Amino acid sequence: MKQRRTALYTFLFFGFAFLYGPILSLVIFSFNESRLVSVWAGFSTKWYGELMHNDALLDAAWLSVKIASMNATLAVILGTLAALALVRLKDAKGRKSLAVMVTAPLVMPEIIIGLSLLLLFVAMEDLLGWPEGRGQLTILIAHVTFSMAYVTVIAQSRLAHMDQSLEEAAMDLGARPLKVFFAITLPIISPALVAGWLLAFTLSLDDLVIASFVSGPGSTTLPMVVYSSVRLGVSPQINALATIVIGLVSAAVLIAGFVIYRQEKQLSKKS
Template sequence: MKRYSLSNLILVLGLFFIYLPMVILVIYSFNESRLVTVWGGWSVKWYVGLLDNTQLMGAVMRSLEVAFYTAIAAVALGTMAAFVLTRIPRFRGRTMFGGLVTAPLVMPEVITGLSLLLLFVAMAQLVGWPAQRGLVTIWIAHTTFCSAYVAVVVMARLRELDLSIEEAAMDLGARPWKVFFLITVPMIAPSLAAGGMLSFALSLDDLVLASFVSGPGATTLPMEIFSAVRLGVKPEINAVASLILLVVSIATFIAWYMTRRADRRRQKAMQEAMEDATLDVAGPSGRPTMLPPPAHS
């Protein structure tokens, strides 16, 4: 009989504690009753009603748009910062630059949001931009916040790379920018994808920064849900949250499947290469080939 240890029990309870609220959320998204705490039977009318809720769907589209552009900008800026910190070990101000890059990781979002708000107000008074806060200011704030996460992820990958491959390419005449795009970027592609997905999720989930730097007509999904929950949870919110869980689950499954498929291909290629190397050493008969003795003059 298999015995369960205390660690397995804690793991099961932890997973149960994390995923049980999500299951309850999905179940109540099919509730017939408008009251969330009262079960009135199964129905999909709240999913159909999302098509008529232009305010909520507009917030969803704005959040997806900001998250998409934030992921692109954060990956670009974070990768450049990580490359500077790993490939240029010594330069004046390196410690300060590294601290500025990683500061958003430990800085409370309230302070970051307030600082950005004061910055945008001062810039509007000095140069006239931004004239009003909106999606652009939210995008700038989210990019500032997410670039730190991308930099940390990419730095961890860059420190593990073998520099001899890049040095060999430069010895053969390749320019540094060509080495970066054709050799370095493909090798750090998994970390770039991870940083992009992390930035997308953080931007889609952010409420504090968006509350400080948003303006009229720039309400994101977390802001819309937070303002609606203050008056009571609506069934449409459960439906939107369930759809987001579905999309995230599908994206996670696709990423896992593609990663597993790539690992299998790599293992198969390594196995075939080892078999070919064995055949080259053993010869066609399967026995080790013997070199002929040197001819005596």
């Protein structure tokens, strides 16, 4: 038994080495003096300096952050509604079709989502005159469509596992459904919604394929800039950018994890 555990843990260790090795190599070589990414030539932060003067990249990054935060907010609202419908409205009309429509975007190849939405936007503009051209708005709509599915999954599991007795007590005391939702349900599921917001934010910030289809001239997102630079070969500036992204994401995930952990601990203390 003990031997088997050791073997398993060793495997786990190598698994994590596989997951983190490439990321670590990116970070290390972002501090490399030489332009060659695979030969170490001394410590330097010059690529970070160059990154700060790369205007095309900074503009794209700003656009991506704007779209990502609007996307995350909309996706959390729509995803929470969908999760409420799926968990609480067991016999509502359209629930089954909603369940299918919400699972499909999770696995649907991005290339199909991107192409099909572009064709929809082109047809809509032709018929209705809206949306006028393609850009920020069409990217936002496309991102909300697939990231709300992820929020739904997260919110759904939290809603399904929460204790409903508090809500029932409030109802018995005469609170209106809307009041119950905002005063009780929402605070209880809020850790899941924070996690969902962060996930939707990073999904949008990271998307290359869908944005390439539905963006227009003048709306180039960060992954599109990164992609065109990566196609030309490895560049230490991309390593520097990757290091910044990895640092920010790790910090956000660690903080969110810590907050959820503390909240759970407090909840379990109270009960």
